[in-house]
Amino acid sequence: MTIQEAQEKVDKWIKEYGVRYYNELTNMAILTEEVGEVARIMARKYGEQSFKKSEEEYNLADEIADVMFVLICIANQTGINLSEALEQNLIKKTKRDKTRHKQNPKLQ
Helix, strand or coil: CHHHHHHHHHHHHHHHHCCCCHHHHHHHHHHHHHHHHHHHHHHHCCCCCCCCHHHCCHHHHHHHHHHHHHHHHHHHHCCCCCCHHHHHHHHHHHHHCCCCCCCCCHCC
């Protein structure tokens, strides 16, 4: 699925099942919550924390998809075309970092 298709599918889902978008501030809070859930899994699976008994069932892919869903909601409700935004962001990063990372001895 393309990014544009994802934006369209989320918009359709919201209108069919979600009734309407939450307001932007509510979605920002939800995004923060969802990123926290990804962070919790990452800290326990790849970091030094251990899982609690109640956390042994986790789905990192699902949690990352939750983050994407809310990001798409925010983009949709603020009129952002994520395909165009990502393309422009990559152009900016390429201009800014064309040689920076290659010259970073920490990455060698």
